[in-house]
Amino acid sequence: MDLGLKGRLAVITGGSVGIGLAVAEGLAAEGARILIAARGGERAGAEAARIASTFGVEAAGVAADVATAEGCAAVIAAAGDRGGADILINNAGTGSNETIMQAPDEKWQSYWDLHVMAAVRLARGLVPQMRGKGGGVVLNNASICAVQPLSYEPIYNVTKAALMMFSKNLATEVIGDGIRVNCINPGLVLTPDWVKTAKQLTAGSGGDWQGHLQGVAEEHADIRRFASPEEVAHFFVFLCSDKASYSVGSTYFVDGGMLKTA
Known part of the structure; x- marks a missing residue:
């Protein structure tokens, strides 16, 4: 099945490991060009080189901490140097462990910057590139914890819920430009x-x-x-494709039955 992804430039944050790396591989297998963003530039470059060799596509890594404005700017510039992004996968993130009563402001802010502001900043920079190319796709990797929280990580739960709502708002704003935005809430991966x-x-x-x-x-x-990262990545790849052309502004759960509501 031709998913219509050949030659498109996909930007994947947190793309050197886990779900992000699996998504990068899945998109590369469909012929997409890959730009991996990660704090560890050496690892990002190594994984990009491996992907290029394995799948015969253009792939590169960029060292960037997307929790910072400077890191996001580096990713936006790297995509622009390669003709502009067609796909953005906001995947960078990590779990937390705290109580609301004890967690300091600094910890709240650091997670807000990583899970929410990275997506905001990258959208502001990459959506214009997509608009100039006639359309694109933005996928935000949130979590089942956005709606079914785990008690030990309230900051993670709250910021992932915000990312899910950001997805809905961005989808409404840019669908007129042919840019589809959706959110994926994985369970246990x-x-x-x-x-x-x-x-x-x-x-x-x-x-x-x-x-x-x-x-x-x-x-x-x-x-x-x-789930294996690859199982979840299959769904990301589908939502990036032309086969998901009517999927707009939605949140999809890939959770093995973990969600306990309808």
């Missing part, structure tokens, strides 16, 4: 962060991190397992 956390939590009790993760899956997801 087996990223390196989950593995690292599980190993830390089980280090003093035998080290059965796989068993710990299986317990998490059985508690939360009807499917009783984590």
Whole structure:
């Protein structure tokens, strides 16, 4: 099936690992050109080189902390140097662990900058590039926690909920320019962060991190397992494609039955 992605430039933040890297690979497999943005420029460059070699597409990495205005500007400039973005995947993010009563202003602000302002700034810079090319796609990677929060990470929950609402507002604003905006709320995805956390939590009790993760899956997801990053990436790739031409301003859950509401 031709998804109509050949030659399009896809910008993926947090694209050197986990879901972002899987999305980059999935888009490259469809012939898209890839621009990976990550704080670790060396890793971004290495993964881009691997993708270029594996899929025979143009791919590059850019060192950028998108939680900062300067980092976003670097990504926007890199896309402009390559003819302008057709696709933006706002994927950069990380979990949190705090209570509302104890978390300082600085922690709230840092997550707001990473999960919300990065998407705002990149939209302001890349939407005009898309407009000049006749259209494009913006996908925001939020979380099931945007609507079904986990108690130990209120800052993550709140900022991801804001990202979901930003998606709806941006979609309304730019659909007249042929730019489709949607939000994806994944559930449990087996990223390196989950593995690292599980190993830390089980280090003093035998080290059965796989068993710990299986317990998490059985508690939360009807499917009783984590998704692979590639499983979630398939959905991202579809929403980027011409086959999703009527998908506008929506939030899609890819969660293995974790969401407990209709």
